[in-house]
Amino acid sequence: DAGVIQSPRHEVTEMGQEVTLRCKPISGHDYLFWYRQTMMRGLELLIYFNNNVPIDDSGMPEDRFSAKMPNASFSTLKIQPSEPRDSAVYFCASSMDSSYNEQFFGPGTRLTVL
């Protein structure tokens, strides 16, 4: 398996623009997680899905952030409009449906909002 795939790997955009980050989880994994990593705040869980259904989005910072999972093999995280403070590395992770299974992380998308 290719592991968790994220695109793009790097994104540079201007404040106010819409940004869409993409994730393909590992086939057969029932859970998908979106995280954000910054120097100041560390690794933050934004939202997670189980069988394509959002379970907990309490970590989503503002209404500017939205996430969807239209099918088992694809998820998006959208920021509209983007702001400079959204600059961070965004990670997607997936896991199988069991409490003792580890989460597998993608390589991340480094977002820079100018």
Add this chain to the structure above:
Amino acid sequence: AQSVAQPEDQVNVAEGNPLTVKCTYSVSGNPYLFWYVQYPNRGLQFLLKYITGDNLVKGSYGFEAEFNKSQTSFHLKKPSALVSDSALYFCAVRDVGNTPLVFGKGTRLSVIA
């Protein structure tokens, strides 16, 4: 709610010396404990986990971790550090049910040649 603490932001060790990266946790039930490593510009990679059984868990790249229930700790160890072990290390915990992992803030390990 579960939580995990990594008391050291930075750990420095000489190559060839043993290393320890500390982690303590808090959960309401029996913990599931994990260690991850992050190399520069990469995602987090799973190293090892404790679910049940033997308190000493062996993982990738020669790392091991010791689960201590009385001290609520899960310290990561390696008998002989390599320069290539230099990275950011995260401890994580999960309580009962398939809730997301709760991560610590990370400890930056620097192995000096």
